[in-house]
Amino acid sequence: MSQKKLRIRCWIELDDSKFFGPGRAELLELIVVHGSVSKASKAMGMSYKKAWEMVNDLNNRSPEAFVVLQKGGQKGGSAMLTDFGRMFLKKYRELDEKIKSIATEGEHLLDRL
Amino acid sequence: MSQKKLRIRCWIELDDSKFFGPGRAELLELIVVHGSVSKASKAMGMSYKKAWEMVNDLNNRSPEAFVVLQKGGQKGGSAMLTDFGRMFLKKYRELDEKIKSIATEGEHLLDRL
DNA sequence: AAGCGATATGTATATTTGGAAATATCGCTT
DNA sequence: AAGCGATATTTCCAAATATACATATCGCTT
Numbered sequence: 001m002s003q004k005k006l007r008i009r010c011w012i013e014l015d016d017s018k019f020f021g022p023g024r025a026e027l028l029e030l031i032v033v034h035g036s037v038s039k040a041s042k043a044m045g046m047s048y049k050k051a052w053e054m055v056n057d058l059n060n061r062s063p064e065a066f067v068v069l070q071k072g073g074q075k076g077g078s079a080m081l082t083d084f085g086r087m088f089l090k091k092y093r094e095l096d097e098k099i100k101s102i103a104t105e106g107e108h109l110l111d112r113l
Numbered sequence: 114m115s116q117k118k119l120r121i122r123c124w125i126e127l128d129d130s131k132f133f134g135p136g137r138a139e140l141l142e143l144i145v146v147h148g149s150v151s152k153a154s155k156a157m158g159m160s161y162k163k164a165w166e167m168v169n170d171l172n173n174r175s176p177e178a179f180v181v182l183q184k185g186g187q188k189g190g191s192a193m194l195t196d197f198g199r200m201f202l203k204k205y206r207e208l209d210e211k212i213k214s215i216a217t218e219g220e221h222l223l224d225r226l
Numbered sequence: 227a228a229g230c231g232a233t234a235t236g237t238a239t240a241t242t243t244g245g246a247a248a249t250a251t252c253g254c255t256t
Numbered sequence: 257a258a259g260c261g262a263t264a265t266t267t268c269c270a271a272a273t274a275t276a277c278a279t280a281t282c283g284c285t286t
Binding site for chain 1: 243244245246250251252253254
């Protein structure tokens with residue numbers, strides 16, 4: 001048998017460049033848990049810079065911000081999702097689930113890989 | 114209005130690395146039309162090397178080849194899809210359509226971008 | 227057997243990406 | 257009001273990627 005690991009994933013493109021996909025979804029989830037971009041990036045083994053650029057890109061290219069960032073303060077700073085960010089993340093996960101179910105029902109394109 | 118171009122796309126991962134997505138789908142379609150990797154790559158503004166590496170990767174990592182390549186001969190060489198390659202491409206396009214319809218039915222996650 | 231057209235492969239260069247480290251920020255503590 | 261701590265933000269340089277270009281290969285045609 002092939003024993004190959006197969007996955008179907010989706011992402012959203014905005015003006016012909018990637019805007020939202022599995023990586024950003026995971027990052028946002030970890031920001032919810034940890035309350036900072038720094039901790040979230042460490043938790044997923046990503047460099048802080050890359051994580052910060054993702055957050056920055058989400059906020060800049062969307063008409064509504066995904067994440068509110070605060071620097072300084074008692075704990076040095078913080079990050080939390082906006083209502084819009086949480087809503088978007090939830091809907092993306094729902095879509096992801098639907099796609100997974102489509103891909104596994106009946107005979108499909110992965111059967112012979 | 115936002116006037117932003119929005120798309121939702123999917124790709125297939127095999128053993129944690131990308132295997133098939135929109136780029137390779139388009140390349141295969143152009144190979145069907147033109148009958149060579151060279152012309153197909155030019156038609157989509159991609160370097161020949163990159164296109165060749167895509168075809169090579171598809172053939173190597175799949176148990177069944179996607180493309181049959183011939184070098185030399187009357188026209189210097191040629192490329193054509195296998196039955197498997199055509200079948201896979203067709204099913205991928207069907208999946209793409211289903212995902213698109215899911216993402217656009219009713220209120221969805223793209224509404225506020 | 228020489229030439230042709232396209233594949234197949236390698237090399238050098240430009241471009242993009244990525245990480246490490248330095249810097250700026252700000253409420254709290256003292 | 258000066259220092260601290262944890263984070264956000266920027267700078268700089270290494271490393272991975274991609275592109276352009278050059279070369280080798282092959283089988284048919286003539």
